[in-house]
Amino acid sequence: MAPMKHTLVALVEDKPGVLNRVANLFRRRGFNIDSITVGHSEKPDISRMTIVVDGSGASVEQVRKQLDKLIETVKVQDITSESIVVREMALIKVKATSATRSEIMQIVDIFRANIVDVSMESLIIEVTGDEEKLDSLLNLLRTFEIKEVVRTGRIAMTRGSTTTSEPGRKPISAED
Amino acid sequence: MKMTGGQIICDCLVKEGVEVIFGILGGAILPLYDTLPQFPQLHHVLVRHEQCAAHAAEGYARATGRVGVCFATSGPGATNLVTGIANAHLDSSPMVAITGQVARRFIGKDAFQEVDITGITLPITKHNYLVRDTAQLGKVVKEAFYIARTGRPGPVLIDVPKDVFQEQVEYHTPGKVDLRSYKPRREGNMAQIRKAANLINQAQKPVILAGRGVIISGASEELKTLAETAQIPVVTTLLGIGGFPESHVLSYRWLGMHGMAYANMAINGADLIIAIGMRFDDRATAEVASFAPHAKIIHIDIDPAEIGKNVRVDVPIVGDVKAVLTPLLKLITPTQHMDWLKQLDVWRREHPSTDIRESSSILPQYVVRSIYEATEGDATIVTGVGQNQMWAAQHYIYNKPNTFISSGGLGTMGFGLPASVGVKMGRPDATVWCIDGDGSFQMTLHELATIQQERLAVKIAIMNNGFLGMVRQWQELFHDKRYVATPLWGPDFVKLAEAYGIPGIKVRHKDEVVPAIQKAMAHDGPFLIDFGVEPEENVYPMVPPGASLVELLEAPKKEEVVWPR
Ligand SMILES: Cc1ncc(C[n+]2csc(CCOP(=O)(O)OP(=O)(O)O)c2C)c(N)n1
Numbered sequence: 001m002a003p004m005k006h007t008l009v010a011l012v013e014d015k016p017g018v019l020n021r022v023a024n025l026f027r028r029r030g031f032n033i034d035s036i037t038v039g040h041s042e043k044p045d046i047s048r049m050t051i052v053v054d055g056s057g058a059s060v061e062q063v064r065k066q067l068d069k070l071i072e073t074v075k076v077q078d079i080t081s082e083s084i085v086v087r088e089m090a091l092i093k094v095k096a097t098s099a100t101r102s103e104i105m106q107i108v109d110i111f112r113a114n115i116v117d118v119s120m121e122s123l124i125i126e127v128t129g130d131e132e133k134l135d136s137l138l139n140l141l142r143t144f145e146i147k148e149v150v151r152t153g154r155i156a157m158t159r160g161s162t163t164t165s166e167p168g169r170k171p172i173s174a175e176d
Numbered sequence: 177m178k179m180t181g182g183q184i185i186c187d188c189l190v191k192e193g194v195e196v197i198f199g200i201l202g203g204a205i206l207p208l209y210d211t212l213p214q215f216p217q218l219h220h221v222l223v224r225h226e227q228c229a230a231h232a233a234e235g236y237a238r239a240t241g242r243v244g245v246c247f248a249t250s251g252p253g254a255t256n257l258v259t260g261i262a263n264a265h266l267d268s269s270p271m272v273a274i275t276g277q278v279a280r281r282f283i284g285k286d287a288f289q290e291v292d293i294t295g296i297t298l299p300i301t302k303h304n305y306l307v308r309d310t311a312q313l314g315k316v317v318k319e320a321f322y323i324a325r326t327g328r329p330g331p332v333l334i335d336v337p338k339d340v341f342q343e344q345v346e347y348h349t350p351g352k353v354d355l356r357s358y359k360p361r362r363e364g365n366m367a368q369i370r371k372a373a374n375l376i377n378q379a380q381k382p383v384i385l386a387g388r389g390v391i392i393s394g395a396s397e398e399l400k401t402l403a404e405t406a407q408i409p410v411v412t413t414l415l416g417i418g419g420f421p422e423s424h425v426l427s428y429r430w431l432g433m434h435g436m437a438y439a440n441m442a443i444n445g446a447d448l449i450i451a452i453g454m455r456f457d458d459r460a461t462a463e464v465a466s467f468a469p470h471a472k473i474i475h476i477d478i479d480p481a482e483i484g485k486n487v488r489v490d491v492p493i494v495g496d497v498k499a500v501l502t503p504l505l506k507l508i509t510p511t512q513h514m515d516w517l518k519q520l521d522v523w524r525r526e527h528p529s530t531d532i533r534e535s536s537s538i539l540p541q542y543v544v545r546s547i548y549e550a551t552e553g554d555a556t557i558v559t560g561v562g563q564n565q566m567w568a569a570q571h572y573i574y575n576k577p578n579t580f581i582s583s584g585g586l587g588t589m590g591f592g593l594p595a596s597v598g599v600k601m602g603r604p605d606a607t608v609w610c611i612d613g614d615g616s617f618q619m620t621l622h623e624l625a626t627i628q629q630e631r632l633a634v635k636i637a638i639m640n641n642g643f644l645g646m647v648r649q650w651q652e653l654f655h656d657k658r659y660v661a662t663p664l665w666g667p668d669f670v671k672l673a674e675a676y677g678i679p680g681i682k683v684r685h686k687d688e689v690v691p692a693i694q695k696a697m698a699h700d701g702p703f704l705i706d707f708g709v710e711p712e713e714n715v716y717p718m719v720p721p722g723a724s725l726v727e728l729l730e731a732p733k734k735e736e737v738v739w740p741r
Contacts, residue, residue, distance in 0.1 A: 013357055017306075021298060028299050058484070065481035071303040071323060074357040 005034060006060045006080045007156050009164050010049040011041060013072040021070050022049065029063050031055060035153030043165060046074060050155045075164065083159045089128045091116070093148040094141045096123045104144055111137045122147060179347040181310045181340040182211035185274065188317035190217050191349065194245050196236060196601050197221065198229040202249025204289060205276030207341035209247075221601060221630055224622035226253050228594030230260020230331075231620070234269045235558065235598025238581050239606070241394070243270040243324050244598065250276045251289030254335070255296065259588060261331045262300040266585025267415060268388060270329035272320050279339040280308060294335050302330030310343040314350040322353040327360030328479040329392060360478065364495035366503065372450070372474045372491045373507035376406060379448035381470075381516045384410045385431070388584075389453015389477060390419035391577040393497035399452065400424070402501060406511045408450070409520055411439040413460045414569060415584040416453070421575040423553075428520060431725065432460040434566040437527035437717045440725035442520050446471045453477060453497045456486040457585065466724035476500050527730065529717055530570050538686050540564065540639045540709040544571035547609055547637060550693045555607040556581060558599055560592040560616025562646035564639040566715045568611040590619030593636070597623055600632040607635070607697075614640040614666045624676040627702050635696045636680075636704040638669055641711045649714045653729075654721075673704040680704035 012018045019038055026033050034052035041048035053060060060078060067076045096104050101123070108115055108125055111133065117124035127137055134151065158164065179187065185208060189197070198221045201209045212220055223229045226248040233244030244264075248257050254275040264271045278287040294304045303323050305316050313336070320332040376382060390399050390412075396419055403410050403426045410420045412430045422429055431439040440462075443449065449471045454460070461467040464486055475482075475489040476497060483492040493500050532541045544567050547555070553573050559565040559582040574580045581599055583591035596610040617638050627634055639645075648662040670680040681692045683705055696703040716731035 017294070020295070024298050062481065062485055065483075069479070069481050071355070071358045 003054050003056050004080075006053055006055060006078055007084070007086070007154060008051040008053065008060070008064060008067070008076060008078050009156065010051060010067060010076045011074040011165055012047050012049060012070075013074065014040070014045050014047045015072055018047070018072050019049075021072065022051070022067065025066055025070065026051075026053065026063065029066060031063055037153045037155050041165065046165070050153070052154050077164055079156060079158055079164070084156050085159060086130050086154055086156045087128055088131055088134055088152055088154050089126065090134050090138075090149060090151045092125045092127065092138065092141060092146060093122055094125060095121060095145040095147055097121065100144050104141070107137070107140050113137065177347055178344050180207070180211065180342055180344050181313050181336065182208040182342070183214065184310075184313045184345075184347050185317055185336070185341075186211050186215040186218060187347075188314055188350070189245065190215055192318075192321045193242065195219060197245045197247055198223055198232040198236070198598065199247030200226055200229060200249065200253060201247070202253050202276065202289070204250035204278060204338045205247060205253070205274075205341070206249075207338060208274070208276065208336070220247075221597065221626065223594065223597070223626050225620065226256035227259050227590070228597070228620055228623050228626070230257045230264065230271065230273060231588075231591050231594035232598035232601070232626075233271050233273070234260065234264045234267070235581060235595030236602040237264075237269045237271055237598070238578050238595075239556065239599040239602035241578070242602075243272055243321055246271070246273050248273070248275050249289070250278055250293075250338075251291050254291055254293040258296060258300070259586075261297055261333065263583055263586045263588045263591065264331040265300045265302070267583065268329050268392065269331070270324040271331040272317075272324050273331060273333045275333060275335050276341070277306065277335045277337045280337045281339075283337065293333065297333050300331070301333050304333040304335065306335045307340055308337070310340045310345045313340065314347060318350040319353050319355065323358065327358075361494055362496040362499045364476070364493040364500035364503070368491055368493045369500065369504050370507060372476075372493060373504055375448055375472055375474060375491060376408075376450065377507075377509050377511070380513070381446050382406070382408045382448040382450060382513065383442050383446040383471075384408050385413070385443065385449050385451045385454060386410060386416045386419050387413045387452065387454020388415035388419070389497050390416060391453075393453060394577075395453075395498035395501055396420065396577055398498055398501035398505060401505055402508065405505065405508050407513045407517065409442055409517060411442055413454050413457070414582070417569060417580040418574040418577045422573045423575055428524065430569065433462065433719045434570070434715050434717065436524075436529040437728055437730060438520060438523040438529065440717075440719070440728065441523045441527070443468050443471075444724070444726045445519070449473045451475045451477075452501070455479075455482045458486070461487065462719045462725040463722055527717075529730070531731070532571070533731070535710065536686065537710045538683065538689060538707055540567045540641070540707070540713055541571050542686070543637060543639065543689055543707050543709065544568055544611065546689050546693055547611070548572045550690065550697060551607055551609065555579070555609045556599055556603065558582070558592050558596040558608060558610045560612035561587045561589045562613045562616060562644070563641070563649065563713070563715045564611055564613040564616065564645070566646075567639070589613070589616040592616055593620050593623045594626075596634045596636075597626050597630070597632060600634050601630070608633070610634055610636045612636065612638050613645060614638055614642065614669075615644045615664055617669070618666060621672070624673060624678055624702075628677050632702060633700065634702050636673075636702070638704070638706050639709050640666065640669065640706050641709050641713065642666070643711060646715070648712070652712070652714070653718075669704060669706040678702045678704055680706065682706045682708070684708045
C-alpha cells in the first residue's frame with residue numbers, strides 16, 4: 001500500500017510523561033510525526049491528541065495498536081477514512097507598508113482571516129481552516145514577504161453525532 | 177494508619193504474596209531497606225550486580241509463574257538493571273523493579289546519582305512510574321503488580337524518591353485495581369474461534385506452533401487435548417519448549433534458526449499453521465517472505481499488536497491462550513492425519529537433527545545428553561547465550577513447562593547464572609543445572625558469591641570451548657574463518673569456584689564426563705564442572721541469515737553416530 005497521511009485521534013490519561021511515551025513510540029517504530037496537537041477533551045483527566053503521520057495502512061495500523069497498548073492510552077482511532085472536520089490555525093506575520101496594506105487586507109477578507117496586530121511595517125494575520133486553505137493563503141502572502149509563521153498542526157473530529165470517546169472504550173481486538 | 181513510604185511498599189509486597197526480593201542497596205533506597213526487618217516474610221537476596229537482580233527476579237518469575245521483584249538504588253544501580261529489564265520485556269516475564277531516586281527537591285538538578293530511569297526504561301517496560309506523592313504509593317505498587325502479571329506479562333518499574341520512602345502518610349490498603357485505560361482481553365471472539373475451528377476441521381496438513389504464551393497461560397493440557405483430538409503435530413518456538421511434552425508422539429520439537437530440520441519442514445509443508453501464544457520472531461520464522469508458503473495461519477495471542485506485525489494472518493484471535501482454547505476444543509471434530517504424520521516421520525528419519533557423531537574429544541552435545549541421562553530428564557535447565565544455549569535446547573528433552581529457562585528475545589549473555597539463582601530460590605526442590613558458555617559465564621560469574629551466600633545447590637556446567645563460540649561459528653561460515661576477537665582466554669574455573677567455596681571438577685577426557693556429572697549430583701550443594709569441549713564444534717542445523725526455514729545447513733555427515741543409541 002502506498003504511504004499516505006493518516007490522522008490518528010488518541011484519548012490518553014492526563015498525566016505527566018504521557019506525551020513523551022507517545023512521541024517515543026513513534027520514534028522507536030520509525031515513524032515521522034507530521035504534526036501532533038494535545039489539549040483537554042470534554043472529559044476531565046483525559047487529554048486528546050491529534051497525530052498526523054505518513055505511512056502505509058498496515059504500518060499505521062501496527063503503530064495504532066502499539067499506541068493502544070500504552071497503559072495510559074484510553075483509546076486510539078485512525079479516522080483518516082471517516083468523514084471528518086479538519087482544522088488548523090496559523091499566525092502569519094507579513095511585511096506591510098502603506099502601499100501594500102490594503103491589498104493584503106483584501107486577501108485576508110477573501111480567506112475570512114483576521115488581522116490581529118498592526119504595526120507600521122507589518123501585520124499579524126490569524127487564519128483557521130484546513131491545511132490547503134492555509135497553504136494557499138501563505139502562497140499569496142509570500143509576494144509581500146512573510147516574516148514569521150506559526151501553525152498549530154491539525155485537529156480533527158468526526159462529523160455527525162457519533163463521538164470518538166463514546167460509547168467508551170472498545171475492547172481491544174484484532175477484529176475491530 | 178500512619179506509615180512511611182518504605183513501610184507502605186513492604187506492606188504491599190507482602191499482600192501481593194512476595195517472598196523473595198533480589199537487589200543491592202545504596203543511599204537513595206536505604207530507607208526502604210531499613211524497613212525490611214519489620215517484614216520478616218520478605219527474604220532479600222543480595223546479588224553482586226543489579227543486572228543479576230533483574231535476571232534472578234526473572235528466573236524466579238519463570239520458575240514460579242509469579243511476579244519477580246528486584247530493588248536497586250538510584251543512578252548506577254538503576255542503570256545496571258536495564259539489561260535485565262529489557263530481557264524480561266522481550267520474553268514477557270512479569271517483574272516489578274523498585275528503584276530509589278534522589279529526593280524530590282533534587283530531581284532534575286543532576287544531583288549525585290540521579291538518572292532519569294523512567295525515561296531510560298520507557299521503551300523496555302510495560303509501564304513505569306515516578307512516585308512524587310507518597311499518598312499514591314500503595315495504589316501505584318498494587319497497579320504495578322496488576323499490570324506486570326495480567327495481559328501479556330512484562331516488567332514494571334517504580335522509581336521512588338528517597339524522601340518518599342521516609343515520609344509518613346495516612347495509609348489504607350489499596351482497593352481493587354480498575355484502570356479505564358488498561359483492560360486486557362481474556363476471552364476470544366466466538367465468531368473468530370468458530371472460523372478457526374472450521375479451518376482446523378478442514379485442514380489436511382495442520383501444524384500447531386506453540387510459543388511461551390501457552391506456558392504463561394498454563395494451557396499445556398488444553399494444547400495437548402487439541403493436538404490429540406485432531407491428531408495435529410506440535411512444533412514449539414525456543415521459548416515454547418516444555419509447553420508440550422517433547423516425548424509425546426505428536427511432538428516435532430522446535431523450529432527456527434537452530435531448530436529441528438523436520439520441524440522447519442513441517443512448517444514449510446503445512447496447509448494450516450495454528451500459532452498459539454507466539455510472535456513470529458525472526459529467529460523462529462527465518463526469512464519471513466518464504467515462511468509457511470502453503471499455509472493459512474490462525475494466530476491466537478493476548479497482545480493485539482502482535483497480530484499481523486510480522487506475518488499475514490488469516491484468522492486472528494485476541495485472547496488468553498487457555499480462554500481461547502477451551503471453547504475452541506468443543507468445536508474440534510476428532511480426525512486422523514495419517515498421511516501427513518507419516519510424511520513428518522519420514523522427514524524426521526531423514527533429517528534427525530540431533531544425532532551425535534562418534535568422537536574421541538568431548539563434544540558439547542554429548543555433555544548435554546549425559547546430563548539429560550543422569551538427571552533422567554527431570555532437571556530444570558538454565559542457559560547462557562550462544563552455542564551452549566542451542567545445544568542445551570537440542571539435546572535435552574523437555575516434558576514440562578518452564579524447565580528450559582533461557583534468554584530468547586534479547587539473547588543476553590550472562591543470563592544463565594543469575595537466572596539460576598532465581599530459579600533455585602523459586603523451586604528449592606528442583607534439580608537446577610546451569611548450562612553455560614565460557615564467555616557467557618564470565619559476564620556474571622560473580623553470582624557464585626550469591627549462590628554461596630544463599631547456599632543454593634545449583635549445578636554449573638561450563639561448555640568451555642575457548643571461544644565466543646556462536647560468533648566464531650558465524651565467522652567460520654560467513655566471514656572466511658577470520659576469528660576476530662572471538663578467541664577467549666578464561667581463568668581456571670575450578671580454582672575460581674573454589675575461591676568462592678564451591679567445589680568443582682575440570683573435565684578434559686571423554687570418559688570423565690559422566691562420573692563428573694554424577695559427582696555433581698551427589699554433592700549436596702552447588703557444584704561446577706568445567707568441560708573442555710571440542711573448540712570448533714558448530715551448532716547444526718542452521719538456517720543462514722536471509723534463507724528460508726528449509727534452506728538449512730545440516731551437520732556434515734561423518735563417522736558413526738553414537739546417539740541415539
Ligand atoms: C551481552 C551480549 N554480548 C554479546 C552478545 C553476542 N554474542 C552472541 S553469542 C556470543 C558468544 C557466546 O560465547 P559463549 O558464552 O562462550 O558461548 P558459546 O557460543 O561458545 O557456547 C556472543 C558474543 C550477546 N548475545 N550478548
